[in-house]
Amino acid sequence: MGLHDIVAAARAGDRRATARLLTAVENQTPDAPEVARRVLGGDALIVGITGSPGVGKSTLVSALIAAWREAGLRVAVLAVDPSSPFSGGAILGDRVRMADHALDEGVYIRSVATRGHLGGLAATTGAGVRLLEGLGFDVVIVETVGVGQAEVEIASLADTTLLLLAPGMGDGIQAVKAGVVEIADVYVVNKADRPGADGTVRDLKAMMSLVRREPGEWRQPVCTTVASEAKGIDELVAAIGKHRDWLAGGDHLALKRRRRAAAEIRARVEAALRERYRVTEELAEAVANGETDVASAAERVLRGDGDA
Numbered sequence: 644m645g646l647h648d649i650v651a652a653a654r655a656g657d658r659r660a661t662a663r664l665l666t667a668v669e670n671q672t673p674d675a676p677e678v679a680r681r682v683l684g685g686d687a688l689i690v691g692i693t694g695s696p697g698v699g700k701s702t703l704v705s706a707l708i709a710a711w712r713e714a715g716l717r718v719a720v721l722a723v724d725p726s727s728p729f730s731g732g733a734i735l736g737d738r739v740r741m742a743d744h745a746l747d748e749g750v751y752i753r754s755v756a757t758r759g760h761l762g763g764l765a766a767t768t769g770a771g772v773r774l775l776e777g778l779g780f781d782v783v784i785v786e787t788v789g790v791g792q793a794e795v796e797i798a799s800l801a802d803t804t805l806l807l808l809a810p811g812m813g814d815g816i817q818a819v820k821a822g823v824v825e826i827a828d829v830y831v832v833n834k835a836d837r838p839g840a841d842g843t844v845r846d847l848k849a850m851m852s853l854v855r856r857e858p859g860e861w862r863q864p865v866c867t868t869v870a871s872e873a874k875g876i877d878e879l880v881a882a883i884g885k886h887r888d889w890l891a892g893g894d895h896l897a898l899k900r901r902r903r904a905a906a907e908i909r910a911r912v913e914a915a916l917r918e919r920y921r922v923t924e925e926l927a928e929a930v931a932n933g934e935t936d937v938a939s940a941a942e943r944v945l946r947g948d949g950d951a
């Protein structure tokens with residue numbers, strides 16, 4: 644099967660074809676540029692979902708998929724594991740929880756590993772998101788566990804970022820510390836069936852009342868869900884839609900997408916430069932030993948005789 648046919652099959656909902664194309668763009672195989680050129684464009688809603696381990700991200704994703712499928716939308720999910728060098732395989736728990744959608748041609752779910760990939764998380768996941776959007780998915784969800792930099796990078800890929808919290812995890816405080824609060828567009832207090840959910844909502848709202856907003860700026864709503872029982876999902880879908888409308892209303896969406904494109908290009912360029920201008924052990928040692936200075940060493944790397 645040629646590339647043309649694989650792309651056509653993927654557009655028609657063939658998951659194996661979609662997987663092949665994703666593997667190509669993630670691993671930057673020789674086919675990757677041609678694949679990327681064939682699937683330009685698209686207009687997906689890109690939703691980032693982040694939060695601490697076990698907070699209920701995958702369960703919520705499964706419930707969101709059901710809601711969007713009900714509305715007739717095609718949904719793709721990239722479950723990003725920033726700590727794993729293996730991709731294409733399964734994060735077992737996620738597979739089990741999302742098994743509800745296993746037979747639905749309008750749903751595509753994949754685990755993505757980003758460690759050790761050229762350009763890292765932003766480049767690898769960004770390329771995947773672009774591909775899925777180009778293949779005609781209406782919604783692309785990126786789920787990532789909350790681990791500092793990773794979720795900030797994911798947020799830069801998404802149109803709308805959800806931060807999931809659960810009662811009794813001390814999450815509110817942690818989130819403030821990590822600065823994650825800054826990147827969220829919608830807060831979700833999941834496991835609202837557990838004691839303490841009201842308190843978590845209250846803490847969040849109190850915290851947000853301290854943030855000064857200009858008129859017309861987005862005010863992050865706080866949604867409550869019981870993902871495991873699909874409760875609160877319609878309200879959450881509505882909140883995501885509202886944010887999307889807000890983005891599209893001003894220049895926000897266009898600006899966000901330009902920024903994202905710039906960041907992805909930059910990640911590629913930086914990865915290519917790092918490959919081209921390698922700093923050898925010998926050179927580092929020469930500077931460490933005081934045989935030469937940093938600027939001269941850098942000059943040598945840039946001249947291409949850094950190996951000498």
Ligand SMILES: Nc1nc2c(ncn2[C@@H]2O[C@H](COP(=O)(O)OP(=O)(O)OP(=O)(O)O)[C@@H](O)[C@H]2O)c(=O)[nH]1
Nearest residue numbers: 695696697698699700701702788833834869870871
């Ligand atoms: N009581 C309760 N349990 C829930 C709820 N949502 C999810 N869970 C449970 O919480 C556990 C973790 O859910 P996951 O969806 O795997 O959480 P996650 O955030 O994707 O976890 P990682 O991917 O490991 O970071 C599972 O046992 C779920 O069944 C909820 O609303 N209420």
Ligand SMILES: [Mg+2]
Nearest residue numbers: 700701702737
């Ligand atoms: Mg998960």
